[in-house]
Amino acid sequence: MQFEFLQSLDTIEIAGGLTLLSLFIGGIIMGVGIIIARTVRLLFSKYYAPKLPQDSAKNFGKLIYFGIILISFLVFTSTTGVDFSGLLIAGGIFGIVIGFATQSVVSNLISGIFLMIEKPAKQGDKIDIPGSDISGTLLDINTFSVRVKRFDGTIIRIPNESFFTSNIRSLSSTPVRRSEAIVGIAYKEDIDGAISVIEKQIRKSMPFVLILPKPEFRIKELADSSVNIEILVWHPRDDWDQVGPHLLKVAKKALDQAGIEIPFPQRVIWQAKE
Amino acid sequence: MSDTNSESSFSNYGIYTIKDNIEFLLPNVTIKIEKIGDHVFSYLRRDAEDNIVKKIIPTSSSELTIELSPIRPLNYPARRAVHVYLDLETPIFLSEGSAASVFVLCPIEIGIFLVHEGHKDSLDWIDCEPLNSRFCLYGSPESGTLCKHASSEIVESYDDSIPFINGVLKIDIKNDLDKGLTISKIVFPITDNSVYYKNSKAIFDSLKAVLKKKLTLEILDVNSESIETDWVKSPTYERVESIKRVDMGVD
Numbered sequence: 001m002q003f004e005f006l007q008s009l010d011t012i013e014i015a016g017g018l019t020l021l022s023l024f025i026g027g028i029i030m031g032v033g034i035i036i037a038r039t040v041r042l043l044f045s046k047y048y049a050p051k052l053p054q055d056s057a058k059n060f061g062k063l064i065y066f067g068i069i070l071i072s073f074l075v076f077t078s079t080t081g082v083d084f085s086g087l088l089i090a091g092g093i094f095g096i097v098i099g100f101a102t103q104s105v106v107s108n109l110i111s112g113i114f115l116m117i118e119k120p121a122k123q124g125d126k127i128d129i130p131g132s133d134i135s136g137t138l139l140d141i142n143t144f145s146v147r148v149k150r151f152d153g154t155i156i157r158i159p160n161e162s163f164f165t166s167n168i169r170s171l172s173s174t175p176v177r178r179s180e181a182i183v184g185i186a187y188k189e190d191i192d193g194a195i196s197v198i199e200k201q202i203r204k205s206m207p208f209v210l211i212l213p214k215p216e217f218r219i220k221e222l223a224d225s226s227v228n229i230e231i232l233v234w235h236p237r238d239d240w241d242q243v244g245p246h247l248l249k250v251a252k253k254a255l256d257q258a259g260i261e262i263p264f265p266q267r268v269i270w271q272a273k274e
Numbered sequence: 275m276s277d278t279n280s281e282s283s284f285s286n287y288g289i290y291t292i293k294d295n296i297e298f299l300l301p302n303v304t305i306k307i308e309k310i311g312d313h314v315f316s317y318l319r320r321d322a323e324d325n326i327v328k329k330i331i332p333t334s335s336s337e338l339t340i341e342l343s344p345i346r347p348l349n350y351p352a353r354r355a356v357h358v359y360l361d362l363e364t365p366i367f368l369s370e371g372s373a374a375s376v377f378v379l380c381p382i383e384i385g386i387f388l389v390h391e392g393h394k395d396s397l398d399w400i401d402c403e404p405l406n407s408r409f410c411l412y413g414s415p416e417s418g419t420l421c422k423h424a425s426s427e428i429v430e431s432y433d434d435s436i437p438f439i440n441g442v443l444k445i446d447i448k449n450d451l452d453k454g455l456t457i458s459k460i461v462f463p464i465t466d467n468s469v470y471y472k473n474s475k476a477i478f479d480s481l482k483a484v485l486k487k488k489l490t491l492e493i494l495d496v497n498s499e500s501i502e503t504d505w506v507k508s509p510t511y512e513r514v515e516s517i518k519r520v521d522m523g524v525d
Contacts, residue, residue: 174415174416174417175411175415175417175418176411176415176420203405203408207350207351207404207407207408208351208352208409210408210409210410210423211408211410211423212359212411212412213411213415235409236354236409239354
């Protein structure tokens with residue numbers, strides 16, 4: 001009875017030699033393929049992915065999944081004996097049209113592939129894109145875009161193409177980072193004395209500032225109203241928030257305590273006699 | 275009460291069984307533990323700058339047992355490094371083929387561990403000299419190793435440990451090079467070195483440092499070695515999976 005039913009399906013032709021039976025078999029093949037793909041991806045993510053870097057594991061997972069589905073599709077087409085040559089020609093023309101229309105999508109896809117190969121930054125890295133207001137933690141690199149969690153807690157999505165062509169400043173690839181601040185003292189003040197009190201205050205109140213390399217002090221500028229001292233300190237890469245935003249405060253506190261003047265801009269105007 | 279320590283007069287490291295209350299007076303730090311309920315104790319730590327840490331400790335019995343012990347100096351200001359950079363105040367000169375054993379001071383922190391049913395859980399830790407607890411970098415900013423910095427003085431023996439501030443570390447140094455060299459710093463992963471205590475003094479497992487050639491480079495190869503001692507071994511809590519090996523170049 002069932003056999004007769006299948007035979008009857010074989011007689012119903014849909015298009016170009018494609019019968020209802022072959023479509024039915026194809027459906028089974030695709031279904032089995034999807035089940036296998038999901039199972040293999042599950043096994044991969046359970047047993048092998050933890051040993052790989054997070055982003056590589058994710059990409060391998062996708063590759064395995066879609067690879068098995070593609071193989072299933074090829075098996076399906078070969079078993080049905082359908083001639084897809086006409087479809088391929090039509091697809092080719094359609095592809096060119098679509099290609100023009102989806103240029104940016106393809107560009108993002110290709111950029112995504114290159115990002116995965118080049119790996120300018122990896123998942124979890126802290127990055128900064130100079131010239132834009134984007135800085136934060138790289139969450140993931142996907143097929144078309146990357147996601148960055150900014151330091152203000154918001155998440156920003158950047159198309160792969162613009163991320164790939166941007167300058168990317170990695171804040172996580174070195175063990176230490178340097179923070180800078182500029183503070184001005186009055187011309188009458190002793191420069192060495194000012195540097196000494198700032199250095200002592202940094203040592204006392206900034207536990208994340210490294211002892212080696214030592215904090216560095218440079219005369220940045222003999223400016224209109226002040227001698228500007230640049231303070232450069234090194235700290236562990238993840239502790240910028242404990243150092244960078246506090247450096248000026250610490251310097252000012254040290255100068256205030258030592259009675260060293262931080263001048264405000266002054267201009268002496270000489271009035272000519274009539 | 276433990277067999278060696280008195281609840282009323284703190285002076286040493288050790289295991290304390292607290293029935294009512296206890297106060298530990300350490301350099302710049304005071305710790306007060308009080309019973310506030312049948313099975314509840316309060317823990318209060320106050321430092322020289324009046325920073326206060328307070329915790330409530332529920333217990334299964336009416337007593338609280340804690341262990342006060344020296345630990346590796348890796349917690350303050352934050353757990354970032356596993357290496358210690360011993361900056362020797364007096365450099366050591368070793369002539370060709372010579373060897374020496376020196377005792378140096380190495381900073382410690384103090385761990386407070388809750389002892390229950392055979393387990394020791396880290397309750398708190400303190401640094402009695404936080405101003406001297408700073409990081410430094412060994413190597414270049416691009417690829418160097420973040421270390422805890424320690425200005426280290428050479429001392430005569432294990433007895434020279436400074437209570438609650440410094441432990442003593444023995445270093446056996448050997449020069450296998452064909453020239454004399456001065457050693458002014460030693461960088462090593464301190465997670466390999468256990469800490470031991472007796473009364474209020476602390477010592478570390480020793481180090482073996484060999485000046486030798488590795489290919490064309492002259493290096494100071496530093497390895498830790500367990501010591502045989504009757505001092506009490508401090509509990510550990512760090513779980514360090516892999517430590518980057520640092521080959522120290524010589525000056």
